[in-house]
Amino acid sequence: MKTKTAKADAPRLDDQLCFALYSTSLAMSKVYRKLLPKLGLTYSQYLVMMVLxxxxxxxxxxxxDRLFLDSATLTPLLKRMETAGLISRTRAASDERQVIITLTKNGDTLRQKAMEMHGEVFCATECELDELIEMKEKLVNLRSKLAKNG
Structure with a gap:
């Protein structure tokens, strides 16, 4: 019986930066999935709300531009958020091709609940504040470099 062994010339999953970023993103998403039902939002909706x-x-x-998403991805998301009463979508008077997104009273009310949630996310990281700030700055810098070269 032949056993499978790792090939010396094959890339190793645990050595890959892309996998460390991907799996960390999954873990962070799992934290948010537990918390966001309190707001009645998906993670994508939460990101839109933070922009607004x-x-x-x-x-x-x-x-x-802020979320690195195209309008084809955003439009259905924004329509669902409008149906939920969180935002309103109106055509710009100066250019009918542009759609202006504004918070409704319900959408604005969620702001305070979201602020309370930040402490829970911070606790889940089990990191010191300065460690998180440094890590975020390094990730933003990496994102900029990758975007420039991608």
Missing amino acids: WEQDGVTVTDIG
Whole structure:
């Protein structure tokens, strides 16, 4: 009976930066999946809400730029959020091709609940604040380099 052995010339999964990033993203998503039902949001919806809590009344393009998503991905998501009463979508008077996204009262009300959730996410990381800040800065820097070369 032949047993499978690792090939010396094959890339090892645990040595790959891409896998470390991917599996960490999955673990972080799992933390959010437990918390986001309190807000009645999916993770993608939560990201859109954070953009709008920072600056309300922005275009779909602006949201897409912030989240690194195209309008084909965002449009169905935004339609579901509008149906849920979280946002409103209106055509810009100056350019009918642009759609302006604004928070409804219900959407704005979720802001405080989301602030409370941040402490739970921080605790789940079991990291010190300065460690998380440094890690985030390094990831943002890596993302910029990859985007430039991708």
